[in-house]
Amino acid sequence: MVLVESVYSVLGDAAPLAELLEVCRAHGAVLLVDEAHGIGVTGDQGQGSAAALRIAADPQVVLTLTLSKSLASQGGAVLGSPEVRDHLVNTARPFIYDTGLAPAAAGAALAALGVLREHPELAAAVRHNSALLADACGVDAPAGAVLSVAMPGPHEALAAVATAAQHGIRIGCFRPPSTPDGTSRLRLTAHADHHPHDDLAGACLLLKELTRG
Numbered sequence: 001m002v003l004v005e006s007v008y009s010v011l012g013d014a015a016p017l018a019e020l021l022e023v024c025r026a027h028g029a030v031l032l033v034d035e036a037h038g039i040g041v042t043g044d045q046g047q048g049s050a051a052a053l054r055i056a057a058d059p060q061v062v063l064t065l066t067l068s069k070s071l072a073s074q075g076g077a078v079l080g081s082p083e084v085r086d087h088l089v090n091t092a093r094p095f096i097y098d099t100g101l102a103p104a105a106a107g108a109a110l111a112a113l114g115v116l117r118e119h120p121e122l123a124a125a126v127r128h129n130s131a132l133l134a135d136a137c138g139v140d141a142p143a144g145a146v147l148s149v150a151m152p153g154p155h156e157a158l159a160a161v162a163t164a165a166q167h168g169i170r171i172g173c174f175r176p177p178s179t180p181d182g183t184s185r186l187r188l189t190a191h192a193d194h195h196p197h198d199d200l201a202g203a204c205l206l207l208k209e210l211t212r213g
């Protein structure tokens, strides 16, 4: 089994899914794709990377996705062949011995999917906004909503987070000891509904200052 994220949650880059599936086919392996950062964000309809590449229904592909990111709810799903689903329903201990998804969470995720169906342009909007933020930070545009900016050290990273917070911008931060030494990073998440002038213009100016010294 080959396990990948369609969009990596730390660096925001994309896995080469079509090429990986070719390798999996050659070796009889299953390709398990975590679409946590793909669903609602990648593909022209926000359908996720595997569906956009038309490999989601491939019998050798299994998808996992969370309802907690673009769908703004809680819980997750496994999308696979009837055999995979049957196997999990009968043998996956975390599934069998856990409480089922709360109806409110399932309902919220379903409603969010309805919004995405009605407004598929939201997926392109979030990628457009993440590209603008990435440009301001001097890094490549990410594949999805999350972008990562390397910082010289944990102190610089924390100082940037604090300054941004004072300006109403919330930034995540990866730093030792939860990451290896020398790998402090800011982690920004773009939304589809940032206002181009009221939100993004100011944020881009500030990020330019914070990330480029």
Ligand SMILES: Cc1ncc(COP(=O)(O)O)c(C=O)c1O
Binding pocket: 005, 009, 034, 036, 037, 066, 067, 068, 069, 074, 075, 076
């Ligand atoms: C790549 C990836 N997969 C899965 C998850 C799990 O998300 P949750 O526990 O909110 O369903 C996350 C959450 O951060 C993630 O980044």
